[in-house]
Amino acid sequence: MLRRLSLAAVLASVLSLAACGSSSSDTAASASGSGAAKSLTVFAAASLTETFTELGRQFESTHSGTKVTFNFGSSATLAQQITQGAPAGVFAAASPATMKTVTDAGLASAPTVFVKNTLQIAVPQDNPAKVESLKDLTDPKVKVALCAEQVPCGAAATKALDAAGLKVTPVTLEQDVKATLTKVRLGEVDAALVYRTDVIASGGKVKGIDFPEAEQAVNDYPIAVLTKAPAPDLAKQFVDLVLSQQGRDVLTKAGFQAP
Amino acid sequence: MTGPVRARGPRARTPWPLLVPALAGLAFLVLPLAGLLARAPWATLPERLAEPRVLEALRLSLVTATIATAVCLLLGVPLAWLLARTTLPGRRLLRALVTVPLVLPPVVGGVALLLVLGRRGLAGQWLYDAFGVSLPFTTTGVVVAEAFVAMPFLVIAVEGALRAADQRYEEAAATLGASRWTVFRRVTLPMVAPGVLAGAVLCWARALGEFGATITFAGNFPGRTQTMPLAVYLALETDPDAAIVLSLVLLAVSVIVLAGLRDRWVGAA
Amino acid sequence: MSMEAHLVVERPAFRLDVELRAAAGEVVALLGPNGAGKTTALRGLAGLTALSGGRVELDGAEVHHLPPERRRIGVVFQDYLLFPHLSALDNVAFGPRCQGLGKAAARRVAAELLDRVGLAGHADVRPGRLSGGQAQRVALARALAVRPRLLLLDEPLAALDAHTRLVIRAELRRHLADFDGATILVTHDALDAMVLAHRLVVIENGAVVQTGTPSEIARHPRTDYVARLVGLNLYRGEADGNHVVVGDVRFSSAERLTGPAFVAFPPSAVALYRTRPDGSPRNLWQAVIDGIERHGDNVRVHLHGPIPLLADVTPAAAADLDLTPGRQVWAAVKATETHAYPA
Structure with missing residues (x-):
């Protein structure tokens, strides 16, 4: 009898959890942000995962006793979490537009563009379609993958193609840059437009080709200290590290370009 | 517990150790739907629904899921028969292999399909060289991905029905002069029809909601490979309200179709 | 065909x-x-x-x-x-x-x-x-x-x-x-x-x-x-002329046989007596009642003794005999209804 009752209780609690599950990410964020002053929480775009993790290690080694916690994710999601009260110290976004939603809410001011990312044409190692320029992508015999316009690499690709006055009919509009790269890597498409950093991160599995029109679709990455940062000094020091030569070295090695 | 309770109706006869978890289970399944309904942008709903993009994705979803179900029936029913009625060596392993698409994350399934049927895949290369056929990024590719993921549901349901069916009816048919094929067509199949229909429904529902394998294998292009789940996913990136609307459309259509079919069967039985 | x-x-x-x-x-x-x-x-x-x-x-x-x-x-x-x-x-x-x-x-x-x-x-x-x-x-x-x-x-x-x-x-x-x-x-x-x-x-x-x-x-x-299946008492014994010996019981029959033989007769051919009947019919032995049951219009009596036996008697006879399990009775079989044939 007792056992049956406790089973029912467990079920009931599971249900109530399911009903209010949407708030769970907020609680997780606040848990990492609160606590000792020697702790810093950084919200950063997913494309910064490798570089910022490296910079976080460097920061911790020069600020002994400080713990840097990262929350990597889609810039739009991060911005939404910040405007809903997540107590983060630093926000590094993959686009000025997402940063703007945070500054518009009065939660950050004077963001600085710390790097930019440009597009490259990614082709399989053997480049079967002999792609050399953006114009080659307009050949109907060349199978092209682009990111969907809803995601940043897709928006950038559209901008670059518009600037060049070219019309490309892709075979697919992929949901993210990783999926786009997979198609190139497996040779299912002859070319794709992705970020230079993604080509480098693929570790040589695909070949990157620069093209002049990429200048028309540069993606700026702004960074800012948040006004409600629990430890504003630490947050400022981290931003300084990112903007320093030391920070730039780490970022350019990964394919980012100086602004 | 006290003495015998006088039953007042069907509910009074339902033992509470069944009723409580049953209602909890129902709530668990229905509450997320309620969440979608509560957050739906009702004011802008009509104009959003009228967007050609939405109708196009919906049409593509319904067409591909239906064709995928037909493909699953064509291949899956004989496969289920093989598993249920023959004594192939290694049948146990075979049955486990059939369920692989259930266990495999759909995205991995999509990659696996690319590795086999892609332009540079094991079989796909040959298809491409010999016939110039390339499945990825085509509507056919969507059907292939959906059928791959949904077929186990059909095979498992039909195999179960075949095992439960009384094989002596098949013997009776044989004594009446029916060949094995005739027995299958005129006796076995009609007798396991409810199981086949149940399997087909599961299969169709799974195909309709298919996302991972589809976007990986067939890519995403409006009007050609962008089904509703893909449209929902991309809408989530920029316009969560649109995603909710698309999800509701998908839900409503599938509920209408499934409820309609069920009424028809019950009426016919 | x-x-x-x-x-x-x-x-x-x-x-x-x-x-x-x-x-x-x-x-x-x-x-x-x-x-x-x-x-x-x-x-x-x-x-x-x-x-x-x-x-x-x-x-x-x-x-x-x-x-x-x-x-x-x-x-x-x-x-x-x-x-x-x-x-x-x-x-x-x-x-x-x-x-x-x-x-x-x-x-x-x-x-x-x-x-x-x-x-x-x-x-x-x-x-x-x-x-x-x-x-x-x-x-x-x-x-x-x-x-x-x-x-x-x-x-x-x-x-x-x-x-x-x-x-x-x-x-x-x-x-x-x-x-x-x-x-x-x-x-x-x-x-x-x-x-x-x-x-x-x-x-x-x-x-x-x-x-x-x-x-x-x-x-x-x-x-x-x-x-x-056909409702007969059946025994296997040894025949010599007009008799078939089954264990301790000696049956007379109409047929003349020698060697291994079957004896069969219907339960209705059996008569039961409280005491040894006068006039000494042949095919007579003592048996003990195991049980009784209704069988059509009659009463079927299960008996054991030198050989197991089924007997059908009328309800009136059953009442007169006071048939209860464990009671000892005399069983007699009419020779005219006894068939003997080679085994």
């Missing part, structure tokens, strides 16, 4: 080895207790169970290597196995369709057969809505519709209630009389066998123990099972 078969089916802990013959128009009943191998033999004939050895010939042509669908052997199964998704008419038309007849022609054949079994009005009914007797008739019509060379009936009346059984038994007898092929009928019911069959084949433990016409078998059972 005649049938000759030698059926051998070997299974772990069971072996069936029987020879069966049936002439054109003949009805042979395969009689035996549960587990004797009757149904296995039937399935072997139909091709539904593989033979370990032997052969099946129809009109001299071997068919045992053919699959069931090519043997043209009609089977009426014990629980009929009518296809639940087809109407009575389409069930009967199934066979003719498989034999290549068009839909309309097959239905004409089926309608005619349904009419013959008196179910013309039930053509459109699904099997689930037929009574047991109706289903049995449809099953028979379905089996006959393929114009079989051999008809097999597996316990055709077992699933019916007592009254329906009576009606269907009579009908079946008529239909079998009309059928020009051979018929094998499997049953464990002696009455069904006696009424329907021209010849009985009794099998026990996978082997034939006795064959003969119903009257031969009824009069001269050769195993306890058959004796019980």
Whole structure:
């Protein structure tokens, strides 16, 4: 009898959890942000995962006793979490537009563009379609993958193609840059437009080709200290590290370009 | 517990150790739907629904899921028969292999399909060289991905029905002069029809909601490979309200179709 | 059309080895207790169970290597196995369709057969809505519709209630009389066998123990099972002239025999007495009552003593004798109703 009752209780609690599950990410964020002053929480775009993790290690080694916690994710999601009260110290976004939603809410001011990312044409190692320029992508015999316009690499690709006055009919509009790269890597498409950093991160599995029109679709990455940062000094020091030569070295090695 | 309770109706006869978890289970399944309904942008709903993009994705979803179900029936029913009625060596392993698409994350399934049927895949290369056929990024590719993921549901349901069916009816048919094929067509199949229909429904529902394998294998292009789940996913990136609307459309259509079919069967039985 | 078969089916802990013959128009009943191998033999004939050895010939042509669908052997199964998704008419038309007849022609054949079994009005009914007797008739019509060379009936009346059984038994007898092929009928019911069959084949433990016409078998059972089936007391003993000695009991009989012999007599031939009767009838011994039960209009008494015995007495006699279990009585058997025959 007792056992049956406790089973029912467990079920009931599971249900109530399911009903209010949407708030769970907020609680997780606040848990990492609160606590000792020697702790810093950084919200950063997913494309910064490798570089910022490296910079976080460097920061911790020069600020002994400080713990840097990262929350990597889609810039739009991060911005939404910040405007809903997540107590983060630093926000590094993959686009000025997402940063703007945070500054518009009065939660950050004077963001600085710390790097930019440009597009490259990614082709399989053997480049079967002999792609050399953006114009080659307009050949109907060349199978092209682009990111969907809803995601940043897709928006950038559209901008670059518009600037060049070219019309490309892709075979697919992929949901993210990783999926786009997979198609190139497996040779299912002859070319794709992705970020230079993604080509480098693929570790040589695909070949990157620069093209002049990429200048028309540069993606700026702004960074800012948040006004409600629990430890504003630490947050400022981290931003300084990112903007320093030391920070730039780490970022350019990964394919980012100086602004 | 006290003495015998006088039953007042069907509910009074339902033992509470069944009723409580049953209602909890129902709530668990229905509450997320309620969440979608509560957050739906009702004011802008009509104009959003009228967007050609939405109708196009919906049409593509319904067409591909239906064709995928037909493909699953064509291949899956004989496969289920093989598993249920023959004594192939290694049948146990075979049955486990059939369920692989259930266990495999759909995205991995999509990659696996690319590795086999892609332009540079094991079989796909040959298809491409010999016939110039390339499945990825085509509507056919969507059907292939959906059928791959949904077929186990059909095979498992039909195999179960075949095992439960009384094989002596098949013997009776044989004594009446029916060949094995005739027995299958005129006796076995009609007798396991409810199981086949149940399997087909599961299969169709799974195909309709298919996302991972589809976007990986067939890519995403409006009007050609962008089904509703893909449209929902991309809408989530920029316009969560649109995603909710698309999800509701998908839900409503599938509920209408499934409820309609069920009424028809019950009426016919 | 005649049938000759030698059926051998070997299974772990069971072996069936029987020879069966049936002439054109003949009805042979395969009689035996549960587990004797009757149904296995039937399935072997139909091709539904593989033979370990032997052969099946129809009109001299071997068919045992053919699959069931090519043997043209009609089977009426014990629980009929009518296809639940087809109407009575389409069930009967199934066979003719498989034999290549068009839909309309097959239905004409089926309608005619349904009419013959008196179910013309039930053509459109699904099997689930037929009574047991109706289903049995449809099953028979379905089996006959393929114009079989051999008809097999597996316990055709077992699933019916007592009254329906009576009606269907009579009908079946008529239909079998009309059928020009051979018929094998499997049953464990002696009455069904006696009424329907021209010849009985009794099998026990996978082997034939006795064959003969119903009257031969009824009069001269050769195993306890058959004796019980036909309601006789049966003993095996040693004959010398007009006597057969069974243990301590010495039976007089009308027949003159020597050597091993059977003695059989009906329970009604036994008279029971409280005290040793005067006039000393022959075939007299002392026995103890084990139990009593009603049996038709009479009382059946189970006794033990030098030999086990069944006796039927009138209720009045039973009351006079004050029959209670454990009581000792004298049992006498009328010599005129005692049959002796070589074992």
